[in-house]
Amino acid sequence: MTKIAKRVMFQGTSSHVGKSILTTAFCRILAQDGYKTAPFKAQNMALNSYVTLSGGEIGRSTVAQAEAAGALPIVQMNPVLLKPTGNSCSQVILLGTSVGNYSASEYQNHYSQRAWDTVKKSLDYMETHYDALVIEGAGSPAEVNLKKNDIVNMRIAKECQAPVFLIADIDRGGALASIVGTLELLEPEERALVKGLVINKFRGDISLLEPALTFLKEKTGIPVLGVIPYLEDLGIDDEDSVSLQDLPSDHVMRDIHIAVMQTPKISNFTDFDALNHEPDVNLRFVQQGDMIGDPDLILLPGSKNTTEDLLYLKRQGYAKEIVEMAEKGVPVIGICGGFQMLGEKVCDPLHVESSNDEVEGLGLLPYTTSMHGKKNTYQVTFDCDDLPFLGMQFAGKGMRGYEIHMGETTLTKPAQSLFHIVQRSEDKVDLQDGFINEKRNVFGTYCHGLFDNDDLRRAVINALRRRKGLPELPVQFKYRAYKESEFDRLAKMVRTHFDMDAFYEILRNE
Missing domain, CATH: 3.40.50.300 (P-loop containing nucleotide triphosphate hydrolases)
Known part of the structure; x- marks a missing residue:
C-alpha cells in the first residue's frame, strides 16, 4: 500500500x-x-x-x-x-x-x-x-x-x-x-x-x-x-529582501567595515550572511539615500535585473563614487549580477531582463556581458590555486557554491581568472570563473555562496585587516555548524x- x-x-x-x-x-x-x-x-x-x-x-x-x-x-x-x-x-x-x-x-x-x-x-x-x-x-x-x-x-x-x-x-x-x-x-x-x-x-x-x-x-x-x-x-535564511529591514542595528564598532549596495532588484542577499556573523566585521546594507561612507570593502550583490540595478547605481551617484574609490585602492567584490556590473558593459539585445539594449558598466574589469535566453543554474564545486586579492595569495580545494545567472561574460583583454570549477551539479567539468584586476583590489565571480566557505571568508577578512595594519586572526566562525x-x-x-x-x-x- x-x-x-x-x-x-x-x-x-x-x-x-x-x-x-x-x-x-x-x-x-x-x-x-x-x-x-x-x-x-x-x-x-x-x-x-x-x-x-x-x-x-x-x-x-x-x-x-x-x-x-x-x-x-x-x-x-x-x-x-x-x-x-x-x-x-x-x-x-x-x-x-x-x-x-x-x-x-x-x-x-x-x-x-x-x-x-x-x-x-x-x-x-x-x-x-x-x-x-x-x-x-x-x-x-x-x-x-x-x-x-x-x-x-x-x-x-x-x-x-x-x-x-x-x-x-x-x-x-x-x-x-x-x-x-x-x-x-x-x-x-x-x-x-x-x-x-x-x-x-x-x-x-x-x-x-x-x-x-x-x-x-x-x-x-x-x-x-x-x-x-x-x-x-x-x-536562518530569510525568504526575501524584505527581511533586510529587520537586521539588528548593531552599533558595536568592529575592526572591519563592509558596505553592501542594496539595489532595488537585489537577489541572494544571503551571500553575505556569514560575513554578518563574523565577530570583527560590521556589515551594512547601503539603501537609497544612504552614504557609502568609508568602508574597508564594497560588495556588489546579485541582481534579478542587472541593467536596471546598474542604472540605479548611476542615477544615485553610487556608480561614480564606487569607481573613484576603487581607483584609490578601496577593495570591491561583485557576485553574479554585481560581477557583470564590474565590466565594461552589459548587453541585453533580446530584452531577456529589461527593455535596455545595453548599459555601460563600471569599467573596473575588462569584459562585457551579453544576456541570452538560457539560464545557468548549477551547484558547483570549485578550487582556487591563487586568489591574490590585496596580496593574500589564498589557495583552497573543494569549495562549494552555486550559479544562477543569465548571460555570457567575455574578456576584452587578458585578465587573471580566479576559480577552477571542477563540478557542476552532478557533472565533472573543467571551467574557469571570475576575474581580478591588475591592482588586485577588485574581483568578481558568478559563484554564489562564496563567503559560506569559512577559510576563504577569513582569508578575505584577514587581507582587509592587514591593509589596516591589524593582525590576522584564525577562523572565528564556522557557518554550517552555526546554522x-x-x-x-x-x-x-x-x-x-x-x-x-x-x-x-x-x-x-x-
Missing part, C-alpha cells in the same frame, strides 16, 4: 508574520522526533533562491527548511517560484526551470491554473516519499481578490486535508483583529481545517496576554496553541512555547 505522509500546514494572517520560520522549526522538531520530514511550499515569490543538485531553482527559505529537516532539497518541495523582474512582471520557475516572464494578470488569470497540475503532481510525490510534510502558505488565505486562482493556501489545505495553524504577528499590532478577520473571510470548509492559532513575535509578560487568548478561544472556537517569543538574531545550532535553538524555543501534546494529537488524527 502506498505510504501517505502526515501533513501540517502553517498559514498567516498576512505576509512576513513568521510562516517560514515556524515551518522551519517544525521541520526540525519532526526530524528530531524520528519522522522523515520535508517542507513543501506550492508557490513562492522571492528573489532569494538556490539551486538543487539536479540544477533546479527553488526558494532559499525552502532550502533552509529542508536543511532543518535533514533532507536533500529537491524541486518538488517548491514547484512554483516567482522572481519579480519589475513592472508587475515575474519570471516563472516551474519545477526548477524558467518558463518565461509573465505579467501579474497573465499569471493569475491563466498560467497559475496550468501550474496547479504541476503543484498536485509534486504534492503527490512528496506525500509518498516522506513520513511528514510541513506545508507553508503564502501571504494570507483571506485575500479575496486572489482566492479564485489560489494554488498555495487553502486550495492546498483542502487538496490534502492538512490541519492548518494560523499565525499572527503581535509585534506589528492588530493581531487579534487580523486573526478574527481572517477566519471570518474563510469559507466554512476552510475554517474547519484551522485547528490552532499561533501568536508570534511576542515580547513581554505572557500573563498580560491571557485575556486576549481567552477572547480568541471564545470568539473563534479555536485554541491558541502557541505564543512564540520574539527570537533575536536568528541565523545547525540555530535550527536546534529554534526548535527548542518553539517546543517550549507550543502545546506539543495538542500538536501531536492533531497530527495523529489528520
Whole structure:
C-alpha cells in the first residue's frame, strides 16, 4: 500500500508574520522526533533562491527548511517560484526551470491554473516519499481578490486535508483583529481545517496576554496553541529582501567595515550572511539615500535585473563614487549580477531582463556581458590555486557554491581568472570563473555562496585587516555548524512555547 505522509500546514494572517520560520522549526522538531520530514511550499515569490543538485531553482527559505529537516532539497518541495523582474512582471520557475516572464494578470488569470497540475503532481510525490510534510502558505488565505486562482493556501489545505495553524504577528499590532478577520473571510470548509492559532513575535509578560487568548478561544472556537517569543538574531535564511529591514542595528564598532549596495532588484542577499556573523566585521546594507561612507570593502550583490540595478547605481551617484574609490585602492567584490556590473558593459539585445539594449558598466574589469535566453543554474564545486586579492595569495580545494545567472561574460583583454570549477551539479567539468584586476583590489565571480566557505571568508577578512595594519586572526566562525545550532535553538524555543501534546494529537488524527 502506498505510504501517505502526515501533513501540517502553517498559514498567516498576512505576509512576513513568521510562516517560514515556524515551518522551519517544525521541520526540525519532526526530524528530531524520528519522522522523515520535508517542507513543501506550492508557490513562492522571492528573489532569494538556490539551486538543487539536479540544477533546479527553488526558494532559499525552502532550502533552509529542508536543511532543518535533514533532507536533500529537491524541486518538488517548491514547484512554483516567482522572481519579480519589475513592472508587475515575474519570471516563472516551474519545477526548477524558467518558463518565461509573465505579467501579474497573465499569471493569475491563466498560467497559475496550468501550474496547479504541476503543484498536485509534486504534492503527490512528496506525500509518498516522506513520513511528514510541513506545508507553508503564502501571504494570507483571506485575500479575496486572489482566492479564485489560489494554488498555495487553502486550495492546498483542502487538496490534502492538512490541519492548518494560523499565525499572527503581535509585534506589528492588530493581531487579534487580523486573526478574527481572517477566519471570518474563510469559507466554512476552510475554517474547519484551522485547528490552532499561533501568536508570534511576542515580547513581554505572557500573563498580560491571557485575556486576549481567552477572547480568541471564545470568539473563534479555536485554541491558541502557541505564543512564540520574539527570537533575536536568528541565523536562518530569510525568504526575501524584505527581511533586510529587520537586521539588528548593531552599533558595536568592529575592526572591519563592509558596505553592501542594496539595489532595488537585489537577489541572494544571503551571500553575505556569514560575513554578518563574523565577530570583527560590521556589515551594512547601503539603501537609497544612504552614504557609502568609508568602508574597508564594497560588495556588489546579485541582481534579478542587472541593467536596471546598474542604472540605479548611476542615477544615485553610487556608480561614480564606487569607481573613484576603487581607483584609490578601496577593495570591491561583485557576485553574479554585481560581477557583470564590474565590466565594461552589459548587453541585453533580446530584452531577456529589461527593455535596455545595453548599459555601460563600471569599467573596473575588462569584459562585457551579453544576456541570452538560457539560464545557468548549477551547484558547483570549485578550487582556487591563487586568489591574490590585496596580496593574500589564498589557495583552497573543494569549495562549494552555486550559479544562477543569465548571460555570457567575455574578456576584452587578458585578465587573471580566479576559480577552477571542477563540478557542476552532478557533472565533472573543467571551467574557469571570475576575474581580478591588475591592482588586485577588485574581483568578481558568478559563484554564489562564496563567503559560506569559512577559510576563504577569513582569508578575505584577514587581507582587509592587514591593509589596516591589524593582525590576522584564525577562523572565528564556522557557518554550517552555526546554522545547525540555530535550527536546534529554534526548535527548542518553539517546543517550549507550543502545546506539543495538542500538536501531536492533531497530527495523529489528520
